[in-house]
Amino acid sequence: MKEVLKLKKSNCKNCYKCIRNCPVKAISFANDQALIVYEECIMCGKCFVVCPQNAKLIRDDLSLAKSFVENKEEVYVSIAPSFVANYDGVTIKAIDEAVKKLGLAGAEETAHGATIVKNRYEQMVENHEKDIIITSCCHSINTLIQKYYPDLLCYLADVKSPMLAHGAKLKKEHPNCKTIFVGPCISKKAEADLYQGDIDCVLTFEEFSHWLEESNITLNKESVDDIEKGKARIFPTTGGVIASMNSKPADYTYISLDGVENCMKALDDIRLGHIKNCFIEMSACVGSCIGGPTMDKQKRRYLIRDYLEVKNYSGENDFNVNQPNKDELQHEMKQINTFISEPSDDIIKHILKDMGKTSPEDELNCGSCGYDTCREKAKAVYQGKANISMCLPFLKEKAESFSDTIISNSPNGIIVLNEQLEIQLINQSACKLLNIREPKDVIGLSSVSILDPRNYLQAMNDELSIYENRSFLAEYNKYVDETIIYNKNYHILISIMRDITKQEIEREKKEEISRKTIEVTDKVIEKQMRVVQEIASLLGETTAETKIALTKLKETLKDE
Numbered sequence: 276m277k278e279v280l281k282l283k284k285s286n287c288k289n290c291y292k293c294i295r296n297c298p299v300k301a302i303s304f305a306n307d308q309a310l311i312v313y314e315e316c317i318m319c320g321k322c323f324v325v326c327p328q329n330a331k332l333i334r335d336d337l338s339l340a341k342s343f344v345e346n347k348e349e350v351y352v353s354i355a356p357s358f359v360a361n362y363d364g365v366t367i368k369a370i371d372e373a374v375k376k377l378g379l380a381g382a383e384e385t386a387h388g389a390t391i392v393k394n395r396y397e398q399m400v401e402n403h404e405k406d407i408i409i410t411s412c413c414h415s416i417n418t419l420i421q422k423y424y425p426d427l428l429c430y431l432a433d434v435k436s437p438m439l440a441h442g443a444k445l446k447k448e449h450p451n452c453k454t455i456f457v458g459p460c461i462s463k464k465a466e467a468d469l470y471q472g473d474i475d476c477v478l479t480f481e482e483f484s485h486w487l488e489e490s491n492i493t494l495n496k497e498s499v500d501d502i503e504k505g506k507a508r509i510f511p512t513t514g515g516v517i518a519s520m521n522s523k524p525a526d527y528t529y530i531s532l533d534g535v536e537n538c539m540k541a542l543d544d545i546r547l548g549h550i551k552n553c554f555i556e557m558s559a560c561v562g563s564c565i566g567g568p569t570m571d572k573q574k575r576r577y578l579i580r581d582y583l584e585v586k587n588y589s590g591e592n593d594f595n596v597n598q599p600n601k602d603e604l605q606h607e608m609k610q611i612n613t614f615i616s617e618p619s620d621d622i623i624k625h626i627l628k629d630m631g632k633t634s635p636e637d638e639l640n641c642g643s644c645g646y647d648t649c650r651e652k653a654k655a656v657y658q659g660k661a662n663i664s665m666c667l668p669f670l671k672e673k674a675e676s677f678s679d680t681i682i683s684n685s686p687n688g689i690i691v692l693n694e695q696l697e698i699q700l701i702n703q704s705a706c707k708l709l710n711i712r713e714p715k716d717v718i719g720l721s722s723v724s725i726l727d728p729r730n731y732l733q734a735m736n737d738e739l740s741i742y743e744n745r746s747f748l749a750e751y752n753k754y755v756d757e758t759i760i761y762n763k764n765y766h767i768l769i770s771i772m773r774d775i776t777k778q779e780i781e782r783e784k785k786e787e788i789s790r791k792t793i794e795v796t797d798k799v800i801e802k803q804m805r806v807v808q809e810i811a812s813l814l815g816e817t818t819a820e821t822k823i824a825l826t827k828l829k830e831t832l833k834d835e
């Protein structure tokens with residue numbers, strides 16, 4: 276099975292918003308990039324919708340759809356009933372006309388399949404086939420139950436989804452045709468991959484719009500339907516399945532739920548045995564399919580308007596469909612193993628310790644890592660989905676402790692001043708250098724009381740740092756090389772002072788010794804010159820050569 280949702284390389288900025296919003300935490304991090312854990316994912320598309328970097332990419336199946344046309348196949352489109360919310364003022368007639376221009380055979384509403392499915396649900400409630408019946412229309416909910424609530428599969432209606440039922444209907448009516456489903460859902464792509472035969476390709480509304488645009492086809496808003504309004508057109512709204520049912524025997528309570536989290540709470544309740552005799556319509560998306568992840572982005576905020584569009588387009592009577600028999604609609608959904616391993620309490624404690632959480636007070640449960648609690652995060656670390664450093668408080672503490680260690684152990688004096696030149700931080704080395712007993716004696720005081728402020732003022736005025744400026748602090752009898760860094764963004768000055776007093780005294784001593792040596796040498800040379808001159812005059816020779824040699828000797832000594 277090909278991946279339906281993947282990551283755009285290097286777009287991820289590690290904000291963990293996708294983890295925070297993923298209802299089943301099916302996201303792992305590797306090399307600072309979010310990855311979907313396919314075995315755990317239920318294809319709800321939330322991570323795709325919330326990602327601020329658009330890092331998630333939906334598989335593009337347009338080339339597959341086009342290949343059907345190129346191969347001269349007879350192709351039918353099954354269009355999801357939410358299309359009226361996605362395409363303002365557009366009817367099925369306009370869709371049919373447009374797909375024919377693309378070279379396809381025609382389009383029909385998936386609502387016909389929905390009618391078949393809801394007819395079967397009616398039979399189920401009339402026959403009281405199960406104590407609890409959970410609708411099977413939403414592939415994400417079906418997958419949620421298959422992966423996370425396999426013990427509740429007995430309550431999931433073993434009925435094809437409207438998409439598959441409609442695909443089967445089209446294939447029955449047009450043997451050997453190809454079927455393309457167009458809708459607002461990512462998980463339908465996975466459903467068609469998993470249960471092959473009824474639907475050959477799934478396009479999102481976006482992919483379909485793209486196909487029309489590149490073929491210069493516009494949807495004609497003037498095209499008016501001449502077909503009856505089907506009741507099942509209301510299916511893509513919360514409560515739409517129940518609203519379309521004609522028969523609702525009173526021995527069931529009929530409830531509709533939307534949003535994965537709400538559905539999970541209900542499933543937890545069912546698991547605990549608190550619920551009996553209920554027909555529960557479940558949709559992963561808030562607002563049901565009209566809130567689907569690939570609905571037009573601009574429209575996602577207008578659920579009521581979308582609801583009204585769908586409601587106004589639906590009618591009072593059922594579409595006239597040939598109802599297949601129960602076996603043709605039978606759709607068995609089996610458990611899917613997620614291979615999620617659960618760590619022991621000891622392992623969790625150990626990981627929490629590595630995360631710097633040694634007591635319950637350290638477990639802030641702030642959620643910034645994407646997990647609701649520190650324990651959940653520790654579990655994800657064990658499962659290889661998260662790493663320890665994905666914890667803002669932990670990183671902050673670590674960074675602070677690093678900088679504290681560096682500052683307090685530095686042999687250099689470090690002073691941080693604000694723009695008013697008040698001391699914000701001073702380390703022990705600086706205290707020693709400036710004869711300060713301990714940092715708290717000067718924190719908050721003006722630095723003018725301990726240091727000449729001119730260089731700091733200059734660094735601020737010029738907005739430039741000053742490096743290795745050598746000066747003598749007469750008050751403290753100390754020589755220092757001082758670097759002043761002005762950080763305009765944080766409105767601070769950082770002074771780093773290297774005490775070079777010893778080196779300077781050493782240097783002065785050496786200079787003194789050298790000076791004295793030269794003096795002595797000078798005297799020796801003069802004396803020798805006099806002797807040589809006397810000898811030379813006695814010997815009648817010039818003293819020039821000897822003088823040059825001796826002068827050279829003197830220069831050499833000076834250089835040393």
Ligand code: SF4
Pocket residue numbers: 286287288289290291292293294309325326327328329330331
């Ligand atoms: S939402 Fe997820 S994929 Fe998107 S940038 Fe944030 S961490 Fe990365």
Ligand code: SF4
Pocket residue numbers: 280293296297298299300301302311312315316317318319320321322323
């Ligand atoms: S599609 Fe849904 S389940 Fe899958 S990773 Fe994204 S948010 Fe999680």
Ligand code: SF4
Pocket residue numbers: 630638639640641642643644645646647648649650652665666667668669
């Ligand atoms: S404290 Fe850290 S591990 Fe705990 S929830 Fe917050 S970010 Fe996650």
